[in-house]
Amino acid sequence: MAKGKSLRIGAGISVAIIILLIGFMGALDVTALSKTPVDTQSIEFRSDIVTFDNMEAFGKLEKTKAVFLHDQHTDALEKKNKDCLACHKTENGRMSPKFMRLKDVGREELTKIYCDNCTKCHTDTISAGEKAGPVKCDECHKERPLIQSSRVPMGFDKSLHFRHYRAQKNKCDRCHHEYDKKNRKLFYAKGKEGTCRYCHKEKPEGDDTEKVISMRFASHLACIDCHQKTQAKQMDAGPLRCAGCHDAQEQLKIEKVKNVPRLKRGQPDNTIIKTGDKKGRIARMNQVPFSHKSHEEYNDTCRVCHLASLESCATCHPLVGSSKVLNNSRDITLETAFHKRGHQSSCTGCHESKQQDKNCTGCHAFMSKTRQQESTACLRCHMVPLPERTGELSTSRAAKMARLMPQLWKETFGPIYKVVVPKTVVINDLVDQYEAVEYPHRKVYDTMVKKLDRSKLAQYFHYEDTMLCLGCHHNTPAAGKPPRCGNCHDKPFNENNLFRPGIMGSFHQQCIGCHQKMGIEKYTGCTSCHKERKKQS
C-alpha cells in the first residue's frame, strides 16, 4: 500500500515538472516567432505616408491603422490620366483634402467610404489586368515596418512669404482672413494679418457650427487648391505632391530670396516696451527702448517672439501672477515672458543663446547660468524712466525717445576711464618644472575687442572697456587694476572655499577652457604654453 502511494506521488511530481518544462519552452518559441527581425537596411523612408487615423475620434480602434502612400497613388492615377478628383470631392470650386467626402461623417459611414472606394478601385484595376493594391481588410490594416515616415514639417519663412506676396501682387486677402462671428463669415481685415497658426491649431477647435479647422487641414485645403489652379493656368506653381513640401531634400530646392523687404503691418521701427498692463497697473521698473526693426532681421517669422498673437505682450501675459493654475499663457507673467532662460521667445533667452557663439563662449561658458544678475545689469535694458517721472516727453514721442535713449545713456554713463592693459604678464608659479610663462595680455585683450566689433548685440551689452576684463577678472569690480588671481585662488580643495578652484586649477581652467571653447589653438600638451625648463649651468 505505502509503496503504491509514494509511487503515485513521484509520478505526479514528474508529470508536473514535464508540463512546466513544455510550457516554458513553448513560451520561448512563441516569443521567438512573434518578433521577426527587421533589417534596418531594407527600410524605405518616405515623406508621403498618410496613416488613416480618423477612426481614433470614435474610440478604440478595431484594426491596425492602414498605411497609405499618397504620392504612389497620385503617380499611378496620373498614368491613367486621372486627376485628384478620382479620390477628392470639390465644393465651391475648392477641392477637399478629405477622401471622397466633404464633411466629417459617422463611424459606419466613414468605414464604408474608405473600404468601398479603395477596394472598388483596386478590384477594377486588377480585373483590367493591372497591378493594384489590396482588396482584403487585413492587407491594408497591417503594420508595415519596412516603410517609415521621413516627413518633415513645412514652414512659411520670410522668403517664401515674400515670394507668395510678389506672385499674388500684394493681394494679402488671398490667404489672410479674419472670422466674423455675427455673420459667420470669413473676411479680410487690412492690418490685422497674422500667422495661420494663431487661429488654426493642431487639432480642430470649436463645435460643429463654428469649427476652426486644424492647421493641417487648413494648409492642405488652401495651399493645394491654389497650387492646382495656378498650375492649371500654365503658371509657375508650388508643389502638389507630398514630397514637394514635406521631403527634406525637396525643401532644400525651394528658392530662397536673399534680401527680403521688410513686412509691413503697421509695426513700429522703434518703440518703448512698457512695464505696465492694460489696466493701468505699473511694475516699478524703467521702461525698455526697443528697436523692432533691427530685431526683425534676426528672425524668420513673427512667431519666434509673437507666439500666440501679434497683439502686445501684455494682452496675454499678466503683470501680476495669480495663485490659480490656468495652464495657459496667463500663467506666465510678463516678467517671465521677457526673461525666461533658454526660451527663444524671451529677450533674455534669445540673447543668451547668442552667447553660445564661438566668439563669445570663451568668457560666457564660464559664467554661472543662474538668473540672478547684478541689479545694475537690469538698467542696461530698463533705461527709460517711467512716464510719471518724465511726464509728456516719453508718451508723446515714444519712438524718438526709444531711438535716442541708448545713445543718451552712453554719453551720460559711458566709459569713464580707458583701461591700461599691460603688454605681458609673467606667470611664474610653476618655475620649478618649466620656464615662466609670458602671457601676452594685451594681444588677448585686443583680439577680444576685435571680435566684439563684429556684433551689434555684443557691443551694446559690453558698453564699457572694462566689461571685457570681467571674462577673466571675475567677481571683482570692473576697474583698470583688478586684484591678482592669487588673492582669492590659493591652495586647492580648501574646505573654507569649497567651490573655488586652487591657483593652478584656476589658471589652467581659464586659459585652456577659453582656448578650447573659442577653438583658438589645439591643446597639444603642457609644452604648448610652458617652455621646457632650461638646464641650469
Place this chain on the structure above:
Amino acid sequence: MSISRRKFLGWVGAAGLSTTIGKSAAAATNKHFTGYPKSFAILHDTTLCVGCRSCEAACNKVNELPQPDKPFTDLSVLETKRRTTTKAFTVVNKYDNSKGPQSPVFYKKQCNHCLEPACASACFVRAFTKTKTGAVTYDSTVCVGCRYCMIACPFEIPTYEYDQALTPRIRKCTMCYPRVIEGLLPGCVEACPMEALSFGKREDMIKIARERFRKYPDRYVDHIYGEHEMGGTNWLYVSGTPFKELGMREDLGITPAPQLTAGALSSVPMIVGLWPVLLAGIYAVSKRKEKIAQTEQEQALTSALDKKRPAESETEEES
C-alpha cells in the same frame, strides 16, 4: 539505530532555528552602510579633463612603477583604449563626444574604491581592507593568489602579476593611502593641472558636483556616477556626455556587491545545520521502513506457519 518521531522533529526544529540566526548574521553586511563618515573621495570632472596624462605620470612616480615604453608626454597612446595593468594603476582614455565632435572627452580609469567593495567580499583571506580614508587597500602577505577579486570587481580593475613566478601580487590603485594618512593629496590629484580631479570629504565632493550642475545646467548630465552605483564609491564622476559613451557601465544598479551574495551566504548555516539532520532523518525513515517490512514479513511467515501448526503457536504464546 532508532530515532523517535519526536526527536527527529526536535532536530529539524533546532536546525530551522539556526537558519534564522544565520539570517541575522547576514544583516551585519549592513544594508544602510553609506561609507565611513568623513571618508575622502575624488571627484573626476570629465568636462575639465584635457587628457594631458599628468595623473598617469604622477601615479607611476608615487607608486614606483616601471617606466612605460612611451613617455607620459606622448599623447598618441590616447588613441587606443587601455585598461589598468600591473604597471599602470590608472589610465586615461579618449572618447568621442556625441555633443561636440570637435572636443573629445577624456575619462580616467582606476579603482573606484567602493564603499562596500566586491573584491573584499570575495576574498576569503581578507587581503582587502576598506579603510576609514575611503581607500580599499591590499595586503599581499595574506593573499593566496586565487584572483576571486578580479572576477568579483564589476569595474574590472584588479590586475595580477602573471609574470612573477614566486611572489605574484594583485595590483591596483591604492587611492594613495600612505600619502593620504600623511596629509598629502593623492598623486594624480596633486598633478592634475586642470583640477579635473578634486579631493576632499565625500559629502563635499557631492556638494561640489551638485553646485556645478546648478551653475552650468547645460554642461552636465545630471548624475554623479559613483554616488549610488554598486552601493556608492569613493571615486565620483561627472560628465557632459552620457556615461555609457565613456565605456562606463550603467547596468550595475545600486546594490553593493556584498549584499548580492549575502542571501546565498546566509543559507550556508542552514545547509550546514539542516542537511545532516535531514539526511539522517531520511536514512532513519528508510531504515524504519525496512524494519517494519521485515517484521511484517516475519509476522506473515509465522502466521502462515501457525495455520499449519496451530497447537505449536498456542504453546509459544503461553511461554
